[in-house]
Amino acid sequence: MKFTRTLSTLSAVTLLFVLAGCSNEDDTTVNVKEEPLMTEKADEKPQQAFVPKTAEQKRLSASGEASEVTLTGTIVYKEMEGGFYAFIAEDGERYTLRKLDKKFHRNGLIVKITGMPMPDLMTITQYGTVLKVESVEILDASRVIGNTSSH
Numbered sequence: 001m002k003f004t005r006t007l008s009t010l011s012a013v014t015l016l017f018v019l020a021g022c023s024n025e026d027d028t029t030v031n032v033k034e035e036p037l038m039t040e041k042a043d044e045k046p047q048q049a050f051v052p053k054t055a056e057q058k059r060l061s062a063s064g065e066a067s068e069v070t071l072t073g074t075i076v077y078k079e080m081e082g083g084f085y086a087f088i089a090e091d092g093e094r095y096t097l098r099k100l101d102k103k104f105h106r107n108g109l110i111v112k113i114t115g116m117p118m119p120d121l122m123t124i125t126q127y128g129t130v131l132k133v134e135s136v137e138i139l140d141a142s143r144v145i146g147n148t149s150s151h
């Protein structure tokens with residue numbers, strides 16, 4: 001008997017909520033402000049947001065081709081994606097090194113590196129721009145972490 005009364009009360013409350021949700025009266029008013037349609041006048045050009053160029057984009061020549069660069073920075077070993085050697089330039093730009101001679105595989109080695117940026121080349125490392133190494137000059141080996149040829 002008690003169970004039946006509780007079930008009846010619960011059913012009545014549920015029915016009340018269902019009917020209240022289906023009522024035709026709109027208690028809430030939403031103001032929707034219509035935006036004017038965008039129209040362009042023939043003599044006006046659309047404005048473009050200023051996006052500062054990265055150091056890599058500044059290095060591109062007028063023809064759009066990358067030119068050889070010489071950078072100073074640190075060779076670092078990154079453990080992601082199976083491990084690889086990368087380069088962090090003094091300006092903070094990051095590079096994945098391609099064709100780096102094994103004698104320069106030293107984590108923390110400070111170098112001057114010359115190479116060709118390859119901004120359109122993608123790798124599994126997804127770490128900055130790929131830099132095809134042409135030459136490396138060691139500036140400071142005192143900060144190398146680990147063995148002379150780590151990893």
